[in-house]
Amino acid sequence: MDRDRDRANEAHQDHTAGEGIAADDNPADNTASDARGSRRQFLKRSIAAATGVAATSVWDASSAFAQEQEVPLPGPPDEIGDESYWEKVRAQFHLNPDTIYLNNGTLGLCPKPVTKAVFDGYVYLAETGSEGRYQLWDEVEESRKMAAGFLGASEKEIALTRNATEGLRFIVNGIRMEPGDEMLMTTDEHIAGYQPWNQRARRYGIRVNQVQIPSPPRDKQEVMDLFEQALTPKTKVIFFCHVTRGPGLLYPVRELCDMAREKGIVSAVDGAQTPGMNPVNLHEMGCDLFATSLHKWALTPSGTGCLYVREGFQDNFWPGSGGNGPWNDREQGMWHVGPHGTYERPVRAAIKTALNFLDSIGMDAIYARDRMLSDNLKERLLELPGVSLGTSRDHALSSPGITSFSVEGWDTSLLRGILEGKAGIILSRDQRRYHDLVRVSTHFYNTPAEIDRLIELLKEIL
Ligand SMILES: Cc1ncc(COP(=O)(O)O)c(C=O)c1O
Known part of the structure; x- marks a missing residue:
């Protein structure tokens, strides 16, 4: 995905329906960027001419979000037990001193560089309007690519979403199933996980089965055995959390996904509670689908998440709602999933700031x-x-x-x-x-x- 494609699709949206500028028809070449360069100059000059004020802020690379690095990153600790180090890290948060915040599983706290990046991004948009979107597009793409690396996936396999809930909806509606087919989930799924399955069952006649896993289980084998016993010849999908919301049970994802693949069953994982806390390597985990929020443990701005669709599974995946991209262009990977129209670019651009923050600690x-x-x-x-x-x-x-x-x-x-x-x-x-x-x-x-x-x-x- 590139910025020119973004521009092409926005051009497509701006035209009346049916006028039909195919995204691929739009020039994605140097001519376009040259044109943008001179348009920037033109904008600067025309604003200066119209107002008598030099338009230094328009397209000024040093403005707004480019300054995010002003808030210094913490760097790695010498020793994990060194409280003076963690005090310095803590000083990078806006935490209310009257609160003891022990609810990161619901929403993580953004460190200062992240809130600053979001603020600066919106200031930049307010300075530059529609033109600034293209600069921010590059920033969002950097975030998306960085998120892919962070999750052990390739760039073609990751789309940014607003949260796990949105990604889970894509997953549930994107898997091909026939009436009478069955899926298996645990009794511990989050509402964002079980609701769309129940809805699909009611509307399209699939069957939802559940397996109860104790909190906590004896060992991994107990989890595997319970899952295996609950499968039927009609099971087409298994769905479970990487880590559950309440008991914080870490599932044996690799083992469950291997078992599913051997039996020709699709594996879909709710990963809302892991990135930023547990190491996540999607290729090693082997699932077909994974949806997560980043705004919990990865401390990105509220309203940010990712959807992963394994490259080898993408031909089987038909998300109910597509992005603005060419839905049938598989070369563009997850472009057909999102983004949807105009969206919160400064928020998504700041994902990379949060990932850099985590990375600086390690x-x-x-x-x-x-x-x-x-x-x-x-x-x-x-x-x-x-x-x-x-x-x-x-x-x-x-x-x-x-x-x-x-x-x-x-x-x-x-x-x-x-x-x-x-x-x-x-x-x-x-x-x-x-x-x-x-x-x-x-x-x-x-x-x-x-x-x-x-x-x-x-x-x-x-
Ligand atoms: C396991 C699990 N799945 C999904 C969600 C939904 O996350 P979000 O509200 O960020 O979409 C949560 C939120 O707590 C969760 O714990």
């Missing part, structure tokens, strides 16, 4: 810090009366950022309300048919002192 260090915090939290919770963990202590079965627990005789919403009211502790809960859990989700900007405070309060309350 994903290994982030993973180790997250593990340190959640291992500590799990141990301390188990010392409290009546507490049981819904999250495994086994690293092979748990994500490093999500720790869930229940307390005998306690309603989790009440407990959550007391914690928030007493000490401004923001956390979440996960109430399902088979469990009722308080969810604490910690990321690298949280501190051991915040965990101490949570434990102290729980002791007091219980």
Whole structure:
């Protein structure tokens, strides 16, 4: 995908329906960029002439979002346990000092360079209007390519979306199935995962089956066995989370996808809870489809996510709603999925700022810090009366950022309300048919002192 294609498609939109400028007919060559260059000069001159003011901000490369690097990146730690390093990292966030934020699983907090990039991007658009969009297109493309690398995918396999929910809709509506075909999901799916399947079942006559996986399971084999037993000869798709929302169970994705492929079954994964916390390598994981939000653990601006469609699966994929691109041009990879019309370019452009931020700390260090915090939290919770963990202590079965627990005789919403009211502790809960859990989700900007405070309060309350 390139900027000229973007321009071509916008030209297409600007024409009346049916006039039919095919995207590929539009010049994607040097002539076009030369023309843009002189148009920029023309714009500068004409604004200056019309207003008597030199139009320095129009097309000025140093303006607006180009300055995002002014907020220095943290760089990697010498030692994971060095709290003075993490204090400096924390200073890069806007966190309200009266709040203990333990709800990263719902929404991550953007670091300062990211909010600045979004702001600057909108200022730039306000300065340059429709012309500025083309500059921002390059920035968005950089974000998309960087996201592909971050997820271990190729550029042709990734489309940017607004969130996991949007990507999951594409997935559910994009897989070919006949009436009577079956799909298998777990009882722990997020509403964004099960709703579109239930809707498709009602409308098109497919059947949704469910398998219950305990929170936590004994081991990976238990998960594999339960899945395998729940398959039927009509199962065409399996769908599950990489990491579940509540218990934070880390699924054996590779093993499940291998099993599915051997049986000719499509594998689709809800990855909303992983990138930015767990390492994600989609090629190694082997799934056909993966949808995620980036605004949780990857700390990108709210309203950003990705959809992955494995290259070898793309001919089978028919998303219900296409982008503005040539839907039948497979060479353009995921172009046929999005974007949809005019969209929030400064927001998507800032994805790369967030990924750069994570990269400057290093994903290994982030993973180790997250593990340190959640291992500590799990141990301390188990010392409290009546507490049981819904999250495994086994690293092979748990994500490093999500720790869930229940307390005998306690309603989790009440407990959550007391914690928030007493000490401004923001956390979440996960109430399902088979469990009722308080969810604490910690990321690298949280501190051991915040965990101490949570434990102290729980002791007091219980
Ligand atoms: C497992 C899972 N899937 C999907 C979603 C939906 O994410 P979003 O609201 O970012 O689309 C969530 C959100 O918490 C989630 O935990």
